[in-house]
Amino acid sequence: MHRYIFKRILEIIPVILGVSFLIFCIMDLAPGDATSVLGAEGMTTEQLAALRHELGLDQPLLMRYLNYMRGMLHGNLGTSYISGRSVVECYFERLPNTMVLAFASIGVAILLSIPLGIYSAIHGGSIADNISMVGALLGLSIPNFWLGLLLILWLSLGLGLFPSGGMKGPASVVLPAITIGTELMASLTRTTRSSMLDVIRQDYLRTARAKGTPESKVIWVHALRNALIPIVTIIGTQLGHALGGSVLTETVFAWPGVGRLIIDSITSRDTPMVTGSIILTTITISIVLLLVDIIYAFIDPRIKAQYAGGRSK
Amino acid sequence: MLLILSLENKGYGMEEKTLLEIKDLEIQFEVDGDVIRAVNGVSISLKAGETLGLVGETGAGKTTTALAAMHLVPDPPGIIRNGTILLNGRDVMKLTSKELEKIRGKEISMIFQDPMTSLNPVFTVGQQIAESIRYHEGLNREEALKKAGEVLEMVGIPASRANEYPHQFSGGMRQRVVIAIALACSPQVLIADEPTTALDVTIQAQVLELMRELKDRQQMAMIMITHDLGIVAEICDKVAVMYAGRIIEEGTLEEVFNHTLHPYTEGLFNSLPDVRNRKAKLKPITGLMPDPANLPEGCAFAPRCSYATEACRKIQPPLIERRNGHFVACAAYEDPSFHIERKEKA
Amino acid sequence: MTTERMNNEARVSVVKKYKKRSQMAEIWRRLRMNKGAMAGLVIVSVLVFIAVFADVILDYDTQVTGQNIMERLQWPSAKHWMGTDEMGRDLFARILYGTRISLSVGLVAVAVALLFGVTLGSVAGYFGGVVEDVIMRVTDIFASVPNILMGIVIVAALGANTLNLMIAIGVTSVPMFVRITRAAVLTVRNQEYVEAARAVGITEAKIIATHILPNCLSPIVVQTTLRVASAIISASSLSFLGLGVPVPSPEWGALLSAGRQYLRTNSYLTFFPGLAILVTVLALNMLGDGLRDALDPKLRK
Numbered sequence: 001m002h003r004y005i006f007k008r009i010l011e012i013i014p015v016i017l018g019v020s021f022l023i024f025c026i027m028d029l030a031p032g033d034a035t036s037v038l039g040a041e042g043m044t045t046e047q048l049a050a051l052r053h054e055l056g057l058d059q060p061l062l063m064r065y066l067n068y069m070r071g072m073l074h075g076n077l078g079t080s081y082i083s084g085r086s087v088v089e090c091y092f093e094r095l096p097n098t099m100v101l102a103f104a105s106i107g108v109a110i111l112l113s114i115p116l117g118i119y120s121a122i123h124g125g126s127i128a129d130n131i132s133m134v135g136a137l138l139g140l141s142i143p144n145f146w147l148g149l150l151l152i153l154w155l156s157l158g159l160g161l162f163p164s165g166g167m168k169g170p171a172s173v174v175l176p177a178i179t180i181g182t183e184l185m186a187s188l189t190r191t192t193r194s195s196m197l198d199v200i201r202q203d204y205l206r207t208a209r210a211k212g213t214p215e216s217k218v219i220w221v222h223a224l225r226n227a228l229i230p231i232v233t234i235i236g237t238q239l240g241h242a243l244g245g246s247v248l249t250e251t252v253f254a255w256p257g258v259g260r261l262i263i264d265s266i267t268s269r270d271t272p273m274v275t276g277s278i279i280l281t282t283i284t285i286s287i288v289l290l291l292v293d294i295i296y297a298f299i300d301p302r303i304k305a306q307y308a309g310g311r312s313k
Numbered sequence: 314m315l316l317i318l319s320l321e322n323k324g325y326g327m328e329e330k331t332l333l334e335i336k337d338l339e340i341q342f343e344v345d346g347d348v349i350r351a352v353n354g355v356s357i358s359l360k361a362g363e364t365l366g367l368v369g370e371t372g373a374g375k376t377t378t379a380l381a382a383m384h385l386v387p388d389p390p391g392i393i394r395n396g397t398i399l400l401n402g403r404d405v406m407k408l409t410s411k412e413l414e415k416i417r418g419k420e421i422s423m424i425f426q427d428p429m430t431s432l433n434p435v436f437t438v439g440q441q442i443a444e445s446i447r448y449h450e451g452l453n454r455e456e457a458l459k460k461a462g463e464v465l466e467m468v469g470i471p472a473s474r475a476n477e478y479p480h481q482f483s484g485g486m487r488q489r490v491v492i493a494i495a496l497a498c499s500p501q502v503l504i505a506d507e508p509t510t511a512l513d514v515t516i517q518a519q520v521l522e523l524m525r526e527l528k529d530r531q532q533m534a535m536i537m538i539t540h541d542l543g544i545v546a547e548i549c550d551k552v553a554v555m556y557a558g559r560i561i562e563e564g565t566l567e568e569v570f571n572h573t574l575h576p577y578t579e580g581l582f583n584s585l586p587d588v589r590n591r592k593a594k595l596k597p598i599t600g601l602m603p604d605p606a607n608l609p610e611g612c613a614f615a616p617r618c619s620y621a622t623e624a625c626r627k628i629q630p631p632l633i634e635r636r637n638g639h640f641v642a643c644a645a646y647e648d649p650s651f652h653i654e655r656k657e658k659a
Numbered sequence: 660m661t662t663e664r665m666n667n668e669a670r671v672s673v674v675k676k677y678k679k680r681s682q683m684a685e686i687w688r689r690l691r692m693n694k695g696a697m698a699g700l701v702i703v704s705v706l707v708f709i710a711v712f713a714d715v716i717l718d719y720d721t722q723v724t725g726q727n728i729m730e731r732l733q734w735p736s737a738k739h740w741m742g743t744d745e746m747g748r749d750l751f752a753r754i755l756y757g758t759r760i761s762l763s764v765g766l767v768a769v770a771v772a773l774l775f776g777v778t779l780g781s782v783a784g785y786f787g788g789v790v791e792d793v794i795m796r797v798t799d800i801f802a803s804v805p806n807i808l809m810g811i812v813i814v815a816a817l818g819a820n821t822l823n824l825m826i827a828i829g830v831t832s833v834p835m836f837v838r839i840t841r842a843a844v845l846t847v848r849n850q851e852y853v854e855a856a857r858a859v860g861i862t863e864a865k866i867i868a869t870h871i872l873p874n875c876l877s878p879i880v881v882q883t884t885l886r887v888a889s890a891i892i893s894a895s896s897l898s899f900l901g902l903g904v905p906v907p908s909p910e911w912g913a914l915l916s917a918g919r920q921y922l923r924t925n926s927y928l929t930f931f932p933g934l935a936i937l938v939t940v941l942a943l944n945m946l947g948d949g950l951r952d953a954l955d956p957k958l959r960k
Binding site: 202203204206207208209210211212213214215222225226229299300301302 | 383385410411413414415416417418419422423425427430431432433434435436444445448449478480491494495497
Binding site for chain 3: 014015018019022023026027028029030031134137138140141142143145146149150152153157240241243244245247248251262263266267274278281282285286
């Protein structure tokens with residue numbers, strides 16, 4: 001098992017390096033460089049050139065990337081043009097807020113979608129099933145920033161039930177969580193339903209019934225336990241989605257998370273912050289997916305045996 | 314007096330108890346607007362210790378009949394139009410779900426065809442056997458697991474393997490586990506639906522031997538569903554041949570094999586290759602079984618029967634006793650001089 | 660026999676009744692049965708019509724961008740079906756014109772992604788080995804960056820205009836096409852007719868184009884439809900963030916962004932553009948789902 005975990009960790013390292021190189025290169029295509037922000041007004045061309053040389057900005061791309069990477073290994077991703085603070089420090093200051101939002105959203109989504117997906121699968125073809133499937137499609141198609149605005153309009157400005165923005169107390173997480181959660185829920189319901197449908201046709205359920213297992217246990221223990229396996233994987237990718245896609249929701253709800261940080265940095269042309277934040281976000285998501293893979297290996301005995309070196313025929 | 318009564322109840326009396334009684338069973342499936350007549354008037358009677366071989370091609374209705382005995386026919390699309398099924402005197406069709414759950418696995422058990430898919434991959438073998446024991450015998454988890462180990466030993470698997478998962482066993486071993494699950498609570502009736510079809514021939518022999526042993530030991534009644542006449546010869550006392558949802562011949566093993574009556578049964582025997590005469594041409598039965606959504610008016614086998622007459626095509630022949638305990642549904646036997654070509658063995 | 664097999668056998672004997680239809684007709688028939696997909700198809704057709712004839716229906720300068728301060732911020736009425744915005748422009752006209760922008764951005768981005776993705780995917784699937792490894796690795800790297808963030812990075816680096824928006828969205832769509840094409844190619848390439856073609860001496864490229872690709876069509880078609888839907892959402896998201904099409908363009912996301920400050924007072928400015936996005940994306944998703952079911956009934960239910 002440990003070997004499997006180690007192997008997976010080794011696998012994401014080249015991906016992380018690749019992503020950092022990719023983002024670094026793309027951002028490099030932007031016109032101008034640090035000197036346009038750091039250089040003082042009215043500096044002469046020579047002074048700018050000197051500054052550039054001092055900051056190592058006149059080196060070829062590859063060299064600059066290698067320097068950057070060296071810094072990355074030491075946990076240093078540069079400093080913000082605007083605030084002068086370390087990129088890493090600012091990012092990890094905001095990350096917990098985004099995490100809170102992401103987990104709240106996933107929680108909402110799981111609580112609603114799994115029972116709904118199971119119900120849909122069991123009563124396949126019924127009106128309730130059709131409604132929930134259309135609803136799921138609706139949830140997938142609705143632009144989440146619009147949904148956020150509508151929720152603010154109706155529940156916050158209209159009914160005054162929730163604050164319209166910011167992060168102040170538990171009530172303020174509700175609307176943003178619903179906004180992100182709706183999209184997650186749509187996807188999760190569909191996956192739960194199709195996974196359950198696959199499992200429901202399986203012969204081993206018939207064996208369970210033939211030995212007298214109560215129907216409720218057949219569904220909720222025998223079937224669900226198998227259906228959960230692919231669902232867990234989806235939950236993992238959805239969590240990654242929530243982390244990355246929170247940009248819009250955080251903007252709409254003025255939530256002080258990582259997404260807002262990225263947007264603000266772009267508007268203020270704070271290149272190191274943008275580059276660093278996006279790289280860090282991608283790394284976070286990769287780690288989450290890795291954890292999901294490991295959990296998956298634990299809950300599916302077939303995979304577990306494969307990697308734990310159990311006796312397999 | 315009391316002693317005699319109690320012995321009788323245990324099946325030691327003169328008359329052995331009829332455990333399973335299926336009368337005039339009719340089952341239909343409604344699929345996409347069509348009505349598929351899967352089982353058309355089947356009656357089966359099974360006593361303690363008897364093994365009935367239910368023979369027929371795929372689609373003859375054997376599995377459906379067996380599932381009905383446990384009220385496991387999926388509804389929809391399957392509908393039981395007629396018939397009663399008495400298990401130990403109680404009508405299975407009229408039981409509530411709770412009552413059904415009590416008898417399944419305890420009074421009547423079933424083994425299915427494909428061992429590769431019959432076991433739940435995420436639970437250990439021991440857990441799956443123990444589950445049955447917990448429901449029916451009220452033991453707690455530890456005790457049940459312990460007993461599960463004993464049941465495993467009974468089917469020839471070391472109890473130490475109870476903590477392993479199904480994928481860690483081969484096909485033959487898995488089928489033994491399935492058998493273990495079915496027999497864990499000593500059911501009185503066991504239905505085995507082609508239990509060896511998916512296995513290698515050598516493993517087949519082992520599993521059959523195991524089943525025979527267990528059957529003898531527990532005095533179980535068994536229905537062996539198969540299309541393989543060789544298996545029937547090995548293990549069955551009685552034989553019932555099904556065609557298009559009906560039983561068309563029924564009798565003891567000796568009667569059906571050595572004094573075959575129905576042309577279809579004759580065809581089945583004829584189609585077996587003769588190992589002594591390698592050069593002989595194979596003699597399959599021409600044609601196909603009729604579409605169960607579109608059964609013909611008269612005898613279902615008439616289109617393929619070399620002895621068929623006009624009368625055969627018009628009227629359903631009823632199942633009538635022609636020899637001692639040997640029933641056949643064939644209008645040709647109205648003529649007492651009629652006999653099929655297959656040689657009778659003395 | 661499993662109960663499923665029993666049902667299937669019963670069904671087979673029923674299905675034998677139907678005459679053999681050509682494949683296309685069969686697919687169309689299955690699609691027709693799906694009411695959602697049909698609704699989606701109708702809506703998408705209407706939208707395409709609007710997009711194509713936008714210039715004919717509306718006069719860009721006066722109706723879409725012409726400012727009319729006298730009539731600003733009016734709620735929906737008979738004259739202005741969806742009201743007016745803060746510059747007095749008719750919202751309905753702007754939203755109609757926005758159809759053209761959204762659809763063209765979506766289609767172009769996805770078309771380009773399709774070209775790159777399918778080519779790369781087929782090369783990877785067909786040739787295997789190192790080539791496949793390299794392509795899939797690079798694809799994985801691109802795919803591990805969340806779509807929005809990738810879009811943001813590209814637009815931030817290259818500047819906010821329509822072309823860059825298309826590039827950004829295109830880039831995020833490529834990985835999916837690569838993966839799907841590769842998977843489809845892998846299943847097909849080992850079939851015998853490919854061996855036969857190779858034995859006769861047809862060039863690799865021709866084999867890919869004429870034998871392999873036609874059989875990979877169904878997942879690609881489905882994916883294209885769904886991708887256009889998500890491209891439209893991406894485009895409007897980026898425009899909402901100010902990173903999309905330049906200002907006077909009535910892109911739906913941009914309209915939402917502009918309307919945001921009037922959320923309390925003129926909520927219709929927020930409501931209608933979002934509704935437009937929803938309807939378009941929903942129609943495309945329903946159509947895509949329907950295509951998926953129609954093209955491969957085994958995936959159904």
